Structure formats: structure tokens, C-alpha cells
Amino acid sequence: MSGQPNTRLSDLFGLAGWSKGELARLVNRQAAAMGHPQLATDTSRVRRWIDMGEIPRDPVPRVLEVLFTERLGRVVTIEDLGLVRHGRAGRRRSGGKKEHPDGVPWAPERTAEVLTEFTGMDLMLNRRGLVGAGAALTAGSALTGAMHDWLHTDPALTTHASRPVHAPHADSAGFDRYEAAPIGSQEVEELEYSVGVFRAWDAAQGGGLQRKAVVGQLNEVGGMLAYHHPPHLQRRLWGVAANLAVLAGWMSHDVGLEPTAQKYFVIAAHAAREGGDRPRAGEALSRAARQMVHLGRPDEALDLLKLAHSGSGEEALPRTRAMFHTIEAWAQASMGKGQAMRRTLGRAEDLFVSGRGPDREPPDWMQTFKDEDLYGMHALAYRTLAEFEPGAAAHAQHYAEKALALRIDGRERSKIFDHLSMASACFIADDPEQADRYARLALMSMGSNSSRRTWDRLREMYRLTAEYSSYPRIQELREEIREALPGPRGKGGGARA
Numbered sequence: 001m002s003g004q005p006n007t008r009l010s011d012l013f014g015l016a017g018w019s020k021g022e023l024a025r026l027v028n029r030q031a032a033a034m035g036h037p038q039l040a041t042d043t044s045r046v047r048r049w050i051d052m053g054e055i056p057r058d059p060v061p062r063v064l065e066v067l068f069t070e071r072l073g074r075v076v077t078i079e080d081l082g083l084v085r086h087g088r089a090g091r092r093r094s095g096g097k098k099e100h101p102d103g104v105p106w107a108p109e110r111t112a113e114v115l116t117e118f119t120g121m122d123l124m125l126n127r128r129g130l131v132g133a134g135a136a137l138t139a140g141s142a143l144t145g146a147m148h149d150w151l152h153t154d155p156a157l158t159t160h161a162s163r164p165v166h167a168p169h170a171d172s173a174g175f176d177r178y179e180a181a182p183i184g185s186q187e188v189e190e191l192e193y194s195v196g197v198f199r200a201w202d203a204a205q206g207g208g209l210q211r212k213a214v215v216g217q218l219n220e221v222g223g224m225l226a227y228h229h230p231p232h233l234q235r236r237l238w239g240v241a242a243n244l245a246v247l248a249g250w251m252s253h254d255v256g257l258e259p260t261a262q263k264y265f266v267i268a269a270h271a272a273r274e275g276g277d278r279p280r281a282g283e284a285l286s287r288a289a290r291q292m293v294h295l296g297r298p299d300e301a302l303d304l305l306k307l308a309h310s311g312s313g314e315e316a317l318p319r320t321r322a323m324f325h326t327i328e329a330w331a332q333a334s335m336g337k338g339q340a341m342r343r344t345l346g347r348a349e350d351l352f353v354s355g356r357g358p359d360r361e362p363p364d365w366m367q368t369f370k371d372e373d374l375y376g377m378h379a380l381a382y383r384t385l386a387e388f389e390p391g392a393a394a395h396a397q398h399y400a401e402k403a404l405a406l407r408i409d410g411r412e413r414s415k416i417f418d419h420l421s422m423a424s425a426c427f428i429a430d431d432p433e434q435a436d437r438y439a440r441l442a443l444m445s446m447g448s449n450s451s452r453r454t455w456d457r458l459r460e461m462y463r464l465t466a467e468y469s470s471y472p473r474i475q476e477l478r479e480e481i482r483e484a485l486p487g488p489r490g491k492g493g494g495a496r497a
Contacts, residue, residue, distance in 0.1 A: 004053045008082030013050055016071045020046040023067070030063045039063075055083050065121065075121040075260060077114070111270045115241060116222035118263060119248075122215050137262055140292055140300025143285075144307040147266075151273060151281060151311035182227055188236045191221065195243045196364070203368065203411040207251025208450030214251060218244040238275025242268045243365055246284050253291050254413075256452045262288055279320050280365060282312030290327050294453065298331035305331070318355030319362050322348045323369050326377035333381045336388035341381055348374065372406035375399045376414060379421040386428045396425035413451050416442050420457045427464035435464075436473050443484060455486060 013023070021043045031039035036059050048054040055061075061083040068076040078084055194217060201210045221241045229237065249264030265288040272280035285308040292301035305328045312320065325348035332341040352374050355362070362369070382396035400422035407415045419442035426435035439461060446454050462481050468474040 005051050006049060006053045006082045008080065010050050012068055012072070012076065012081060016068060018071075020050070026067055027060065027063050030067055031059060034059060034063065034066075036063075049083075065117070066124075069121050069125065073125070075118055075125060075263070077118055077121070077263075079114075111267075111274055112222050112225035112241075115225070115245070115267050115271065116219060118267065119215050119219035119222060122248075122260065123212070123219060137259055137292075137295070137297075140289070140297065140303040143266070143288070144303045147269070147285075148307060148311075151269070151278070151307065182229060183224055183233070183237075185233065185236075188233060188240065191217075191240045192236070192243075192364075195240060195247070198244070198247055199368070200410070202247060202251055202254070203413060206413055206449045206451030206454070207254030208452075211248065211251040211255065214244055214248045218248055235275045238271050239277060239280070242272035242275060242277065242280050242284065245271055246287060246365070249284075249287060253287075253294075254451045254453050258291065258295065261291060265291070279312045279316040280363070282308040282316060282324070283320060283365065285311065286324050286327055289331070293327065293331045293334055294456070296334070298334040301331040302328065317362055317366070318351040319369060320366055322351035322355065322374065323366070323377075325351065326374065326381070329381045330377065330384060333384040336385070338385050338389050338392065341385055345378055345381060348377075368411070370406070372403045373414065375403035375406070376418050376421070379403055379418060379425070383421045383425045383428075386425060390428055393425040393429040396421055397429065400425065412445055413449055413454060416445050416449065416451075416454045417457060419445075420454070420461050424461045424464055427461070427468070432468040432471055432474055435468075436477055439465075439477055439481075443480065446484070452486070459485070 016023075018026070024041045024043050024046045027041045027046075028039055031037070031041075039060070041056075041060070045054075045056070049056060056064075061078045061081065064081055064083065065076055065078055068081065198210055198214050198217070218241065221237060221244060225234070225237055225241065228234075245264045245268035249261045249268060252258075252261035252264060265284050268284035268287075269281040272278070272284060285304050289301040289304035289308065292298065292304065305324055308324055309321070312324075325344050329341045329344040329348065332344060352371075376399070379396045379398075379400035382392045382399060386393040386396055400418050403418045404415065404422070407418065419438045423435045423438035423442065426432070426438065442454070442458065446458065458481065462478065462485075465474055465478050465481075469478060
């Protein structure tokens with residue numbers, strides 16, 4: 001017992017709207033359902049958890065996870081509740097005993113357990129039809145502050161990182177528990193192949209359709225990691241976990257589950273580092289940065305990108321660092337920093353070109369960052385800057401056209417984004433006829449795509465049509481967009497108006 005209030009539990013308790021006596025009764029009832037009928041919690045004990053910082057023994061933290069997840073309609077973990085005992089979560093390198101805020105980084109042996117817990121709760125929400133609500137994104141600066149020292153230490157697998165850990169016993173609460181068992185190289189190859197299939201589906205149709213399948217696969221991999229495999233297989237399994245976690249995060253971001261997405265990006269960074277792949281850990285953090293720019297928080301994105309750059313180490317290939325720079329340029333454009341954006345894009349181009357050649361083959365998770373993606377990010381950055389410097393619209397049109405000319409691999413979502421960048425740039429450049437053409441091309445494809453990010457970008461373009469609403473074609477376009485737009489998101493989605 002710390003003697004200090006558990007502010008994290010107190011905040012979530014306030015959001016849930018229970019009385020202390022009601023929570024005590026719910027804990028007893030849920031514990032019995034999970035196979036612990038002997039548990040007897042009362043009001044005074046709940047008061048000690050909240051007001052005195054007492055950390056209850058198992059299974060109470062897992063019971064509270066389930067209760068708060070169901071009540072708030074979003075994944076709530078033991079870390080979120082502030083119920084991690086000293087020694088289970090990562091400590092500050094300063095030598096103090098205070099645990100990191102937001103539960104990151106956690107101890108190496110906790111990564112597989114956190115992964116299994118979080119995916120299990122996410123699957124439970126899927127099954128019960130709940131949606132993310134009332135959650136808050138952790139600030140980029142808070143994440144970088146918590147993860148900086150951890151990410152900069154040697155990422156090689158260590159003995160304690162490969163120890164078997166035990167998946168949480170919470171079958172009755174909705175977890176898909178995977179019994180730990182040995183697997184061989186053929187099973188790992190099949191898992192690696194499945195990542196490519198999921199990645200292609202996401203790029204073609206958006207994250208909504210296959211998100212649950214990816215989360216379920218990640219949940220099973222978490223169970224596999226609970227078994228002690230030979231180091232070379234364990235390392236590959238961590239790589240699969242990192243790839244699936246990035247994909248689960250990207251799909252969650254794509255459908256507006258922003259705090260859930262951020263948690264997956266952090267899990268991916270942990271998994272990549274456990275597998276000794278620091279560049280992959282940095283790329284996971286760059287996804288979180290890109291999410292922040294989309295949500296209108298470019299300053300926090302820049303904090304995350306600094307860590308992605310430095311944490312990736314010397315192993316990061318030029319193309320990986322080029323991709324980091326394109327996201328950095330978009331963040332700078334969002335802040336109206338045109339000169340900085342142009343310098344950053346120049347560095348991205350130089351690195352991208354230097355990364356060509358058979359001896360510079362990028363890893364599988366970078367295979368989708370091709371010439372058209374470089375041009376597409378250029379177009380997005382210049383289109384964003386055009387809100388501050390209208391002359392930048394011409395550059396956005398130039399790069400969007402180059403990107404579209406190369407979009408032949410079925411990645412429909414990226415093509416939609418390029419059409420919207422082009423349409424927005426045309427409106428800013430006072431060319432409504434061309435803008436109408438590209439906007440309609442985007443609109444034609446969006447109905448069969450589950451990406452809510454495309455609709456967010458369409459809303460940004462729609463705002464630019466107001467100046468030309470007296471034009472008959474634009475008036476028709478505006479009406480078609482209004483009819484096609486999905487309803488507004490709840491507060492937990494994180495979408496901008």
C-alpha cells in the first residue's frame with residue numbers, strides 16, 4: 001500500500017459512475033463467474049484501492065480489467081488501472097522506484113502477457129458489439145519520455161526475455177486463451193505469410209473488414225510466445241508479433257479506434273525490440289506519429305519521430321529513414337513550416353534514392369513504401385502546406401499525378417488518398433473543374449472501402465468546395481458528398497470535425 005491515492009483508478013472509477021459498494025458487489029459477482037467464488041470484496045476494500053493506493057491480489061486486477069472494459073466500452077488494462085506491482089513494470093533508469101506513467105515500458109517478460117491481455121480484451125469488445133469511447137490518447141511527449149532509455153538499450157534477446165510467461169486465466173471473461181505449445185519453422189513461415197495476406201487486404205479495402213482477424217491472430221501468437229522456443233524461432237515469432245501489432249494498430253486507426261491503435265503501436269515497438277529489430281520498433285513509433293498528425297497534433301508527432309529516428313539505430317536502412325522524414329515533413333506542413341518541410345522532403349528523396357540497389361533490399365514491412373508512396377507523401381505534405389501557402393498547391397498536384405501514374409498494385413486506399421490530395425490542391429489552385437473530376441474518382445471508390453480515414457480526408461476537401469458552391473457541378477458534388485458521408489463518430493473515435 002503506497003498511502004497515496006490511485007489517481008488512474010480514481011479517474012476511471014469516476015467515468016464508470018459506480019458507487020464503491022456497487023463496484024464491490026460487481027467484483028464478487030464477476031470473480032465467481034471467472035471461477036473464484038471464494039472472493040469477498042467490500043466497500044472499505046474498494047476505498048483502500050482508490051484512496052490509499054492498495055493493490056489487490058490476483059485475481060482482482062483481472063476482474064477489474066473486465067468490469068471497466070465492459071462499462072467504458074474500450075479496452076482497459078491492469079496498467080490503465082494503476083494496479084501494476086513494483087517489479088512487474090519497467091523502472092526508470094534514474095534508479096528511482098517510481099513506475100513509468102501509462103505502463104510503458106514494461107518488463108521484458110511482461111510483453112507477451114500484455115499482448116495477450118490486450119488482444120483478448122479487444123476481441124471481447126468485438127464480440128459484444130462495444131465501441132471505443134471515453135478513452136484518451138497518451139501524449140507523444142509522454143510516450144517518448146517513458147520509452148527513450150528503454151529503446152536505446154541493446155535490443156538483443158536475453159535469457160530473461162525468453163522465459164516462458166503465463167497467459168492470463170480469464171477464459172470466462174471472454175479471452176481466447178491459447179495453450180502454450182512448441183512450434184516449428186514451418187508454422188512460423190505460415191504465420192509470416194499470413195501477415196502479407198492481411199497487409200494486402202488492409203491496403204486494398206481498409207482496416208475495418210479484417211481487423212478482428214488480425215487481432216485474433218496476434219492473440220494466438222502471444223500465446224505461442226509464452227512457450228520457450230529456440231532463440232532463432234523466438235526471434236522470428238517476436239517479428240510476427242510486431243508486424244501483426246503494427247497492422248492491428250493501423251487498422252484500428254483506419255476505423256477511428258485511436259487509443260486502441262496507439263496501444264497496438266506501443267506493443268509493436270516492444271515486440272520488435274524483444275526480437276532484436278530496433279528499426280521495426282522505430283517504424284511502429286512512426287505509425288503512432290502519423291496518427292498524431294492525422295488527429296491534428298503535429299507537435300506530438302515530431303516528439304515521436306525523434307525517438308523513431310534515434311531508437312532505430314544504425315541498422316535502419318535509408319528507405320526506412322526516408323519514410324520517417326516524409327511523416328516529419330507532413331507534421332511540419334501541418335504547422336505551416338514550409339521551409340523546414342521542404343528541407344525534410346529533400347532529405348527523404350536523397351535517402352530514398354541512396355537506398356536503391358540489390359544490396360539494399362528493404363525488409364518485408366517496408367515493401368509497401370515504394371516510389372508512388374514517396375510521391376504520395378510529398379503530395380500530402382504540399383497539399384497541407386497549401387492551406388498556409390497557396391502556391392504550394394501546384395507542387396501537390398505535380399506529386400499526386402506522379403503517384404497516381406504508378407498506382408497499379410491494387411492498393412485502393414492509397415489511390416483514394418492521392419485523388420483527394422489532387423482534388424484539394426486543384427480547389428486551392430482555383431481549378432474547380434479538375435478538382436471535381438478527381439473528387440468524383442475518389443468518391444466512386446470509397447463506398448467499397450472500410451477506411452474512415454478516407455472519409456476524414458474527404459471532409460477536409462469538402463470544406464474547400466464552399467467557395468465554388470455556385471458552380472452547378474460543384475453544387476452537385478457537394479450534395480453527393482453530403483449523402484455519402486457516414487454519420488459523425490462518438491467522442492472516443494478521435495475524429496476531427
